[in-house]
Amino acid sequence: MAKMIDVARLAGVSVATVSRVLAGSAHVSRETREKVLRAMADLDYKPNLLARNLRKMESKTIVVVIPDISNPFFSDVIRGIQHVAKEHGYHVLLGDTQNDVDAEWDFIEMIKERAADGVILVTARTSPEKIMEMAQEVPLVMACEYIQGAELPMVTIDNVISAKRVVDHLAALGHRRIGFIAGPLHVIISRDRLQGFVLGLREHGLEQDSSLIVEGDFSIPSGYDQAVRLLQLPEPPTAIFASNDEMAIGAVKAVKQMGLKVPQDVAVVGFDDIPMATVIEPALTTICQPKFEIGKKAMEILLQLIQQSNRSHGHLKLPEKLIVRDSCGGRLKG
Amino acid sequence: MAKMIDVARLAGVSVATVSRVLAGSAHVSRETREKVLRAMADLDYKPNLLARNLRKMESKTIVVVIPDISNPFFSDVIRGIQHVAKEHGYHVLLGDTQNDVDAEWDFIEMIKERAADGVILVTARTSPEKIMEMAQEVPLVMACEYIQGAELPMVTIDNVISAKRVVDHLAALGHRRIGFIAGPLHVIISRDRLQGFVLGLREHGLEQDSSLIVEGDFSIPSGYDQAVRLLQLPEPPTAIFASNDEMAIGAVKAVKQMGLKVPQDVAVVGFDDIPMATVIEPALTTICQPKFEIGKKAMEILLQLIQQSNRSHGHLKLPEKLIVRDSCGGRLKG
DNA sequence: CTGTTAGCGCCTTCAG
DNA sequence: CTGAAGGCGCTAACAG
Numbered sequence: 001m002a003k004m005i006d007v008a009r010l011a012g013v014s015v016a017t018v019s020r021v022l023a024g025s026a027h028v029s030r031e032t033r034e035k036v037l038r039a040m041a042d043l044d045y046k047p048n049l050l051a052r053n054l055r056k057m058e059s060k061t062i063v064v065v066i067p068d069i070s071n072p073f074f075s076d077v078i079r080g081i082q083h084v085a086k087e088h089g090y091h092v093l094l095g096d097t098q099n100d101v102d103a104e105w106d107f108i109e110m111i112k113e114r115a116a117d118g119v120i121l122v123t124a125r126t127s128p129e130k131i132m133e134m135a136q137e138v139p140l141v142m143a144c145e146y147i148q149g150a151e152l153p154m155v156t157i158d159n160v161i162s163a164k165r166v167v168d169h170l171a172a173l174g175h176r177r178i179g180f181i182a183g184p185l186h187v188i189i190s191r192d193r194l195q196g197f198v199l200g201l202r203e204h205g206l207e208q209d210s211s212l213i214v215e216g217d218f219s220i221p222s223g224y225d226q227a228v229r230l231l232q233l234p235e236p237p238t239a240i241f242a243s244n245d246e247m248a249i250g251a252v253k254a255v256k257q258m259g260l261k262v263p264q265d266v267a268v269v270g271f272d273d274i275p276m277a278t279v280i281e282p283a284l285t286t287i288c289q290p291k292f293e294i295g296k297k298a299m300e301i302l303l304q305l306i307q308q309s310n311r312s313h314g315h316l317k318l319p320e321k322l323i324v325r326d327s328c329g330g331r332l333k334g
Numbered sequence: 335m336a337k338m339i340d341v342a343r344l345a346g347v348s349v350a351t352v353s354r355v356l357a358g359s360a361h362v363s364r365e366t367r368e369k370v371l372r373a374m375a376d377l378d379y380k381p382n383l384l385a386r387n388l389r390k391m392e393s394k395t396i397v398v399v400i401p402d403i404s405n406p407f408f409s410d411v412i413r414g415i416q417h418v419a420k421e422h423g424y425h426v427l428l429g430d431t432q433n434d435v436d437a438e439w440d441f442i443e444m445i446k447e448r449a450a451d452g453v454i455l456v457t458a459r460t461s462p463e464k465i466m467e468m469a470q471e472v473p474l475v476m477a478c479e480y481i482q483g484a485e486l487p488m489v490t491i492d493n494v495i496s497a498k499r500v501v502d503h504l505a506a507l508g509h510r511r512i513g514f515i516a517g518p519l520h521v522i523i524s525r526d527r528l529q530g531f532v533l534g535l536r537e538h539g540l541e542q543d544s545s546l547i548v549e550g551d552f553s554i555p556s557g558y559d560q561a562v563r564l565l566q567l568p569e570p571p572t573a574i575f576a577s578n579d580e581m582a583i584g585a586v587k588a589v590k591q592m593g594l595k596v597p598q599d600v601a602v603v604g605f606d607d608i609p610m611a612t613v614i615e616p617a618l619t620t621i622c623q624p625k626f627e628i629g630k631k632a633m634e635i636l637l638q639l640i641q642q643s644n645r646s647h648g649h650l651k652l653p654e655k656l657i658v659r660d661s662c663g664g665r666l667k668g
Numbered sequence: 669c670t671g672t673t674a675g676c677g678c679c680t681t682c683a684g
Numbered sequence: 685c686t687g688a689a690g691g692c693g694c695t696a697a698c699a700g
Contacts, residue, residue: 001446003693014671019695027669046446050388051693054676059384061427069416070409072609078403082430091449092428093395112335115383115425220613249613257619275404276613279554279583337677348687353679361685386690581675 002043011039022047035223062302063105063116065095067123072274073244073291077122077143080295088303090117101125111138118302120295121145139186139305143298144289146315148188153305153313157320159192160199162287163241165322166269167200168238169285173328175267176206179230179237181223181247182215193243193271212237214249223250231258231266238266239328241306245270245277248284252327273323282326290318345373356381357448358613359360396636397450399429399441399539401457406608407625411456411477414629422637424451435459445472452636454629455479473639477632478623480649482522487639487647489632491654493526494533496621497575499656500603501534503619504573507662509601513564513571515557515581516549527577529603530643544569550581557584558591565592565600572600579604579611586661596661616660624652 003204008015013032020028021036028036039045053059064081066074082092093116095107104126110116118139128147134140135152146154170178180197183190194213201208214229216222223242227250230237240255242248248270255266262268262282270277273288301313342349344618347366353363355370362370373379387393398415400408416426427450429441438460442655444450458465462481468474469486474612502510514531517524528547535542548563550556557576561584564571574589576582582604588599596602596616607622635647 005693015694016671016673016696017669021669029669032669046443048388049390049447049449050384050393052695053678054382054384054388054692055694055696057384057676069412069610070406071669072404072406075404075409079430079432082403082428087696091444094412094416094426094428096413098413111378111426113383190405208343216455226698276610279610281615332627338679339677350687351676351682351685354686357679363685366685382677385692386679388676388694389678389680391692480692 001048002045003048004045006043007036007039007045010043011035021071033225057114059088059115059119061091061093061116062118062120062299063093063095063099063107063110064120065123066106067097067099067125069094069096072276073272076124076291077295077298080292080297081120081299082295083292084299084303090303095119097123097125099123099125108134108138108140111140114257118306120298120302136190139302141298141302141305141313143294144191144291145185145187151314153298153301154315155294155301156189156315156317157287157289158317159189160196162271162320163193163196163243164200164203165196166198166241166271166287167204167206169322169324170241170267170269171200171204171206172327173239173267175211175237175239177209177235177237177239178206179227179232179240180214181226181240181242181251182213183218183243183247185215190243197241197324216250216316217245218241218244220246220250220253223247224254225250227251227254228258231255231260236266239269240266241269243271245274245284245286248274248286248327249280252280252282252284263327267328269328277323278325285325285328286323288321288323290320293318335382336379336383338378338379340377341370341373341379344377345369348655350613358559373428376586381552391448392618393449394423395425395427396452396454396633396640397427397429397441397444398454398516399438400430401432401433401459403428406610407606408456410625411629411632414626414631415454415633416629417626418630418633418637424637429453431457431459433457433459434605439464440473440588442468442474447475452640454632454636474635475636475639475647477628478625479521479523485648487632487635488649489628489635490523490651491621491623491650492651493523494530496605496654497530497577498534498537499530499654500575500605500621501531501538501540503658504535504575504601504603504662505538505540507573507601509571509573511543511569511571511573512540513546513561514548515560515564515574515585516547517552517577517581519549526579529531531575548585552580552611554577554580554584557581558588560594561585561588565589565594573603574600575603577605579606579608579618579620581609582620582661583614585618586614586618592624597661601662603662606629608639611657612659619659619662620656622655624654627652 097103121142142154182194214226216226265318270284270286273286277284430435455476458479476488516528548560550560604618604620607620611618
């Protein structure tokens with residue numbers, strides 16, 4: 001593998017000049033540049049990034065920490081991140097934690113080892129304190145998840161408002177008794193969605209029956225189980241709002257299993273708009289998070305953090321969209 | 335950020351000794367080791383990987399090149415890769431090409447820039463010649479995809495046999511007129527699956543009507559369109575075998591749309607066993623590739639390639655599984 | 669516009 | 685068992 005000095009010798013210049021050509025510096029005469037370029041081509045020269053990185057004390061790499069790459073929700077976020085990363089010459093290291101807290105922290109610490117220049121957290125099971133402390137020292141951005149009141153860059157949607165919009169939709173359709181399958185309540189976005197749900201209920205003067213609120217774990221089976229619970233109530237709901245699409249899919253299965261129809265007997269709404277939402281029948285009405293945009297924005301902010309030590313970013317909330325498909329039907333009869 | 339010399343000074347030893355402790359060398363007395371360890375802890379010392387990598391001329395990073403991270407098929411392969419990578423202290427760089435050939439090549443070339451020690455190709459749109467040439471020079475493994483007759487490590491299933499097994503299954507169920515939706519025929523695994531299909535037909539003495547073979551592009555809409563074509567034939571098939579699950583899902587939609595039932599009127603089989611296959615109704619009978627295992631195996635082989643220059647690996651074929659769900663029903667009536 | 673030179677932080681002989 | 689010293693290949697002052 002040819003190195004810089006080989007190019008320099010072949011072109012009859014110094015390594016500094018070669019380096020300048022590589023950097024696209026303007027302070028090189030056209031003919032010298034061409035000589036160098038030719039020598040590089042002749043030798044099939046590729047700069048050694050290991051050396052460059054050490055010299056510049058940067059890795060041109062960022063880590064994106066996600067709980068589980070198999071979860072389709074994250075792939076669009078990652079695509080957004082990679083899109084911006086690529087434009088700026090950054091590589092994206094995959095930090096799939098498989099829901100392991102230690103793994104999460106290991107990935108974050110890669111920055112201190114200079115194996116990465118920054119980190120985007122799309123999951124945060126580590127304690128908020130540790131994360132906030134780390135964010136003081138290294139470029140760190142949170143996406144999708146966030147920490148309440150934290151002074152660090154976070155890119156999410158407004159989960160409260162989004163959930164409330166679903167209730168608006170359901171109320172407009174005539175539903176007055178709505179069941180809610182919450183996500184695990186120890187994560188903040190689950191609590192936000194619940195809060196938005198309750199807010200909507202109140203605003204539309206709908207029943208607030210605590211037996212209509214159940215808690216799942218974001219999985220299809222838990223959506224199924226909790227939907228069964230709701231449907232077995234003495235006075236079952238006419239609509240079920242699940243806090244993510246997986247649980248909504250489970251709920252649809254439960255409704256069908258009990259011999260009822262979606263949306264005629266029970267309307268179902270999801271959250272996130274994953275690809276599966278269009279495959280299930282009926283296609284799911286759901287909230288679409290701008291996943292790609294969230295990834296892009298998170299990466300853009302991270303870049304700013306890396307370039308200057310500008311720690312002045314706060315919580316950015318991107319607009320979500322309500323996608324109306326078939327799982328809620330038209331207006332309720334009666 | 336403390337560096338090695340700081341630790342050395344605090345512990346009253348030389349940098350060489352600190353380096354030895356870091357490497358876990360046995361040639362350090364217990365008390366010296368403890369002194370050093372304490373100094374490292376006191377200073378919160380983290381080795382600078384940039385420097386280490388340059389010195390050892392390695393990046394402890396591998397690139398996994400995939401066509402599209404949003405395609406759920408690949409996430410399990412990546413998980414397998416990451417699982418092994420992690421065990422061996424390697425990082426995984428994401429090479430999502432978005433189906434762009436140039437991007438593919440750029441990721442492969444990262445090895446020459448020493449930004450990665452090896453590459454796993456889960457897609458290969460670059461010319462076989464270029465890839466084979468590159469494989470001579472750098473550690474490279476192919477997974478899922480392969481190049482016919484190439485002398486490089488490849489980990490896949492046997493697509494011919496797998497497809498034949500599907501025909502076996504359908505034939506056993508009594509189907510004699512089977513439609514086949516091929517993948518894009520310029521990719522080899524599509525041709526393999528077609529070949530297996532024809533082989534099965536022949537073996538079971540079934541009709542070989544060329545109008546029963548159509549070509550899609552692995553997408554849901556193409557599966558839908560091609561299924562419609564098959565069903566509109568004067569003598570439509572009683573079963574449709576799609577070359578991947580997405581097309582099978584499209585086919586199921588087409589069947590239903592035409593007022594027919596799966597599996598009663600038309601059986602449908604897919605290929606790959608993606609998560610969606612269990613969500614669609616009826617749940618898809620399909621071929622399950624050992625994706626996680628393929629990823630693991632590919633990474634293990636890559637590691638061997640990196641460690642020794644052992645280029646003696648060939649084409650490894652892992653066993654697939656036929657997953658029987660509901661989309662084929664029981665035996666055909668009559 | 670071009671060349672010389674001093675490191676970046678670490679690992680690894682080679683001595684002792 | 686421990687220390688001294690020479691680079692890995694590149695970039696960025698500093699000179700000229």
